[in-house]
Amino acid sequence: MDTLVSDRPTAVPVTLRKLYFLRFAFAAVWAGLLFAAGDALGPAGVILLLVYPLFDVGAALVDIRSARAGGATAPALRVNVVISSLAVAGLAVAAASGIPAVLRVWGIWAVASGIVQLVAGATRRRLGGQWAMIVSGAISTLAGASFFAQAGGDDPSLRSLAGYAFLGGVFFLVSALRLNRARDGR
Secondary structure: OOOOOOOOHHHOOHHHHHHHHHHHHHHHHHHHHHHHHOOOOOHHHHHHHHHHHHHHHHHHHHHHHHHHHOOOOOHHHHHHHHHHHHHHHHHHHHOOOOHHHHHHHHHHHHHHHHHHHHHHHHHOHHHOOOHHHHHHHHHHHHHHHHHHHHHOOOOOOOHHHHHHHHHHHHHHHHHHHHHHHHHOOO
């Protein structure tokens, strides 16, 4: 089985911890901005919707580079780059059709990227702190299905995406803190 990084906790790249902290901060700020924007699909709302998966692509590329520097491969992360890139394109098209279409595309992306996150977390489980990534991947998969269902409801709302993003950020924070503990031998 390919590993994403070394199995030895002391070999965990500092880059991964920093990346997880950055992902938490980004998710918290993004969630606040989306919540404040409400359900507007104006230019600012659409930009916010596109920035989130674009940031995910960038974070996955940094993660891949970090894994490679540690002598490992990152097949799940490469798949995530493709999935998130397709999400950007899909969201750009869906935004012209309205909130239900956006929720459907976001839901499909959340399911697909959640499965990838589950795989990546399971592959990295020996690092410590990956249980949060595994749980986050499972929650993302379930949330994606709920976004898809919400799209067909009476009052679809983008605000649920803000809660999803913030919770995902919290899981990155927990993983970053657990990686620090693994590095320190605790």
